[in-house]
Amino acid sequence: MPKDTFFNLPEDKRTQVIEAALDEFAAVPYAQASVNRIVARAGISKGSFYQYFHSKEDLFLYLLERMGEEKMTYLAPAFAQAETVDFFTLLHDLYAAGLRFGMENPRYAAIGEHLLRARNTPIYERVLRGGAATTQAFFRDLLYKAIERGQVRSDVDLDLMSYLMGELNALILxxxxxxxxxxxxxxxxxxxxxxxxxxxxxxxxTSNASHSLPQNKENKA
Amino acid sequence: MPKDTFFNLPEDKRTQVIEAALDEFAAVPYAQASVNRIVARAGISKGSFYQYFHSKEDLFLYLLERMGEEKMTYLAPAFAQAETVDFFTLLHDLYAAGLRFGMENPRYAAIGEHLLRARNTPIYERVLRGGAATTQAFFRDLLYKAIERGQVRSDVDLDLMSYLMGELNALILxxxxxxxxxxxxxxxxxxxxxxxxxxxxxxxxTSNASHSLPQNKENKA
DNA sequence: CAGTCACATGACCACCTGGTCATATTGTAT
DNA sequence: ATACAATATGACCAGGTGGTCATGTGACTG
Known part of the structure; x- marks a missing residue:
């Protein structure tokens, strides 16, 4: 969490700092992001930066938090219909909303992408510990329900597919x-x-191509 | 290309250097890889390093070259049957071979992964310019032929799918x-x-599930 | 023996990093 | 005007980076 000083700032100055930080963290992965470049771009002094934030990581996690909130506003409408709508329709809407978020917030998208590829780096686990929801667990749940409803074959690899569905979202973007x-x-x-x-x-x-309704007949090898 | 000095080295010393470099480049992406750590690990002096290589990049590109050669030995058997075998069978063998390469050469795999995620960074385009074959173009060709043969629907998105097939290889690993x-x-x-x-x-x-033979009948929306 | 060449070495360079801190400036309340 | 707290500042720090280079070593040649 940034210090109070940061939140006491006049809005335009606060925005400048955030904008500069977004530029930097979108341009290069966390480890290479430079506080010096951020303060230069924001037009503040190095000293001020550390009056606003406890550390570079502090700022970064704050941006991620904002990103999560912003993304939720995109996904909310799709979530609202989660229980009433066909699995693939829901998936379609979630993907479309997620992609729209990425397109309209390219810097957030870039940050997310960097993060996705930053597994095994120290920052990643600190982000997870910070409580970032894991997309995969969510998709897994979705997929599981779809199988129960007969909208998805029961012999799909639940783990593999939920993993792929999470990754594919970013890939398609x-x-x-x-x-x-x-x-x-x-x-x-x-x-x-x-x-x-x-x-x-x-x-x-099987034979569930295009928009035909699901049929529960199985077809093994 | 490393300097002659490097290739004149006694084999065990050359191996030491390569091993140390593989460790380093597998552990962190290129930009964060440290020449100092490499020389320390290899037990040589900084000065010697620059007698062997023109630069950090020189060493890195050399490793990529070796990696390409090594990977080819894994893929060659699958390629050999490219013309005679069903598209999905070929794909299966290519994936299996690629994954075996990744499993048996985890450091190469890690380097490849870092690289795949390093788009937009300077090193990436220098790698491409260095002539790294683009997997996607290859898959695109494969897919195109499969469509001609009727083994793949003609209405699939060629670009999207060839892109995904390239990325999915790494993802599954x-x-x-x-x-x-x-x-x-x-x-x-x-x-x-x-x-x-x-x-x-x-x-x-349509209805081409499991191992049934391909059928040439088209089925649009 | 001297001469030459390939190689080894680590002190050194300029530059960058995240972070600190004494000091100066500002705003506000009295 | 005074006092006091909040905020702004940039020189500075220790430690890292990729890369250089004068010097040294050792082996082969004449």
């Missing part, structure tokens, strides 16, 4: 921003559609 | 080493089997 376009438009929705359709075929009951 | 086991055994093969089966359902002609 990267793919789309790098190869297609950096704006949130129909093309992104089309990509999501195709991807969910792929998942539906891969995970759903 | 990460998943398996982190969550299942760090040895190459039947469990890894089982994971690959399940994953390929998932792809077969997701990508193949």
């Amino acid at each position: 990267t793919y789309h921003t790098e190869r297609v376009a950096a704006t949130y438009d129909d093309r992104l929705l089309a990509t999501v559609d195709r991807f969910i359709d792929f998942l539906r075929r891969g995970l759903g009951p | 990460t998943y398996h080493t982190e969550r299942v086991a760090a040895t190459y055994d039947d469990r890894l093969l089982a994971t690959v089997d399940r994953f390929i089966d998932f792809l077969r359902r997701g990508l193949g002609p």
Whole structure:
């Protein structure tokens, strides 16, 4: 948590600091992020920085907290319908919302990506200890319920697939921003559609292609 | 390219240096890798290091080159059957071989992973310029041929899927080493089997689940 | 023996890092 | 005007970085 001094700051100055920090942490992974560059960009002195934050990590964790809150506002509508809607539809909406968040907040997306790749580094476990929700556990739960409802084959590898579903979210965002376009438009929705359709075929009951309703008949080897 | 001095070294000393470098570059991404730690570990002086290599980058690129060669020896058998075998079978063998490489060469695998996550950093483009083959282009070609042969639906997103197939290779390795086991055994093969089966359902002609033969009938939305 | 060449060495360089702290400036309440 | 606390500041610190270079060592050659 930043010190009181930081929250007492006039809003525009506080914003400047946050903006500068976002730029820095989006540009390079945590270990390479430089406090010196942040203060230079924010137009404050090094001394002031440490009046605002206990450490570089303090600032970083604060940004992650803000990021979590911001992302939730995107995902909330999809979550609201979690119980009433088909698994793949829910998945589609979650992905679309997540991608929209990434597109409209590219710096947050970059930070998240760096973090995802920072496993085995000290900062990562401190972030987890800080209580960051693990996406994978969430997807696992979702998948499990979908199997119970017969919307997903019962012989899928629950662990593997929930892991992949979490990672794929970030992957598709990267793919789309790098190869297609950096704006949130129909093309992104089309990509999501195709991807969910792929998942539906891969995970759903046999012959569950496209938007046909699930059927509970199993088909083993 | 390392200097001649390096290649003139007695083999055991050369090995020491390479071992130390592998340890370092596997432990932390390129930017954080320390020449000082490498020389300490290798038991040579800083001065000697720069008699062997033009720079830290020189050493790093050399390791990548060795890695490429080593990985090829794993993949070669799978490649040999590229023209004669079903797309998903080939994919299965490539994945299995790639994962075996990763399991038996964990430091190479770690380096590769760091690199995969180092896009947007200066070293990455220098690696690409150095001529590293892009996995994605390869998968794209593979997928295209599979479509022509009717082993894959013609309406799949070629770009997206080839991108994902490249990334998923690394992802599955990460998943398996982190969550299942760090040895190459039947469990890894089982994971690959399940994953390929998932792809077969997701990508193949409708009702192409499990090991049934491909059918050429198209099925659009 | 001297000469030459390949290699080994660690002190040293400029530069950067996260973090500290004595001091100066400001705002506010009396 | 005075006092007091909150905030701003940049020189400074110890420790790291990649890279250099004068000097030294040892082996081979004439």
